[in-house]
Amino acid sequence: MIQRTIRFHKLVRSLGVASSLSPSSKNLGVYRCFGTVASPNAEQASDPFEDSYDLDKHEYADVDWDNLGFGLVQTDYMYVMKCSNDGKFEQGQLRRYGNIELNPAAGVLNYGQAIYEGTKAHRKKDGNLLLFRPDQNAMRMKIGAERMCMPSLSVDQFIDAVKQTAQANKRWVPPPGKGSLYIRPLLLGSGPILGLAPSPEYTFLTYASPVRNYFKEGSAPLNVYVEEEYDRASRGGAGGVKTITNYAPVLKALTRAKSKGFSDVLYLDSVHNKNLEEVSSCNIFIVKGNVISTPATSGTILSGVTRRSIIEIARDHGYQVEERVIPVEELSEADEVFCTGTAVGVAPVGSITYQGKRMEYRTGAGTACPQLYSTLVGIQTGQIGDKKGWIVEID
CATH class of the missing domain: 3.30.470.10 (Aminotransferase class 4, branched-chain amino acid transferase, N-terminal domain)
Incomplete structure (x- = not known):
């Protein structure tokens, strides 16, 4: 001493x-x-x-x-x-x-x-x-x-x-x-x-x-709004990298959505305005039966580290994971939706509103989101053994 x-x-x-x-x-x-x-x-x-x-x-x-x-x-x-x-x-x-x-x-x-x-x-x-x-x-x-x-x-x-x-x-x-x-x-x-x-x-x-929790809802399901007026990124731009110039432009749509009671904004592609891209600060996944789908990172979508990890964890759990173009219409057919990101972790989506129509999704026990989140956090905190070489320990 x-x-x-x-x-x-x-x-x-x-x-x-x-x-x-x-x-x-x-x-x-x-x-x-x-x-x-x-x-x-x-x-x-x-x-x-x-x-x-x-x-x-x-x-x-x-x-x-x-x-x-x-x-x-x-x-x-x-x-x-x-x-x-x-x-x-x-x-x-x-x-x-x-x-x-x-x-x-x-x-x-x-x-x-x-x-x-x-x-x-x-x-x-x-x-x-x-x-x-x-x-x-x-x-x-x-x-x-x-x-x-x-x-x-x-x-x-x-x-x-x-x-x-x-x-x-x-x-x-x-x-x-x-x-x-x-x-x-x-x-x-x-x-x-x-x-x-x-x-x-x-x-x-x-x-x-x-x-701790990124969203004010804490761990409660998010309510997301599909943006049709503003784009997050365009083909040939810098949407696929984490540049500071990607974030200020979304504030207009995000502020407007939050003023109406929504948690965040889901953006569509800038070319056709009909395919899912990502949420303001995280990637998005939709679940239908045993299939989990997420938009492919083709230059306008950020390749999230959490996104990549959840894809691998989901496959370990027996899910079929697809990275592909996802038309916005598929939101009405999904059983479950969740978002991933370093800040947000794995966040369940309770509803998405598109063109005035509110679509609700399953959350809680028995869904994929808490299962995948539990595994991710278990590895991150050392409660689950790291068999993938993902962890760097500092004593």
């Missing part, structure tokens, strides 16, 4: 925080200062996390875990890495969570040159952390970077950044069964550029926030 206290006071002195605080304090909210301490010097504000500080596996931040939603909770650290002029990323480092500085002419601000990912860390009962398929997020970011004319860090660099971010913010990972730590890697054009062209400099950063 003496050695640990010395390390703690060394850390708080480097942060400029009153050293009267004790690492054994029950009021763990005092650590919130890590993300808000001001520094007159940008370099001083980027001091890396001290490896000597040994956070106990079962220490927790001062959070009401029972009422956790899907909103930003400021944590302690973020990870930052810059891209040099030769297109190679330098060694990244952990910095205290805080604002970043951008030139007004930065490519991301003027031309939307940026992509992002989303993954989660779960806490096991023994205190260790589990990451779910971070290599898939890394490879998807590489594909997205190529589409957006950006250099990309390697898969190993990406995974290392995610691991460091999770470890440094470990006390913000909810207790088992209370949620997860949502980790958001971002790659953005941070260099100044006036004419339309790729940015001359890039920044990769990763931050995190503890979360």
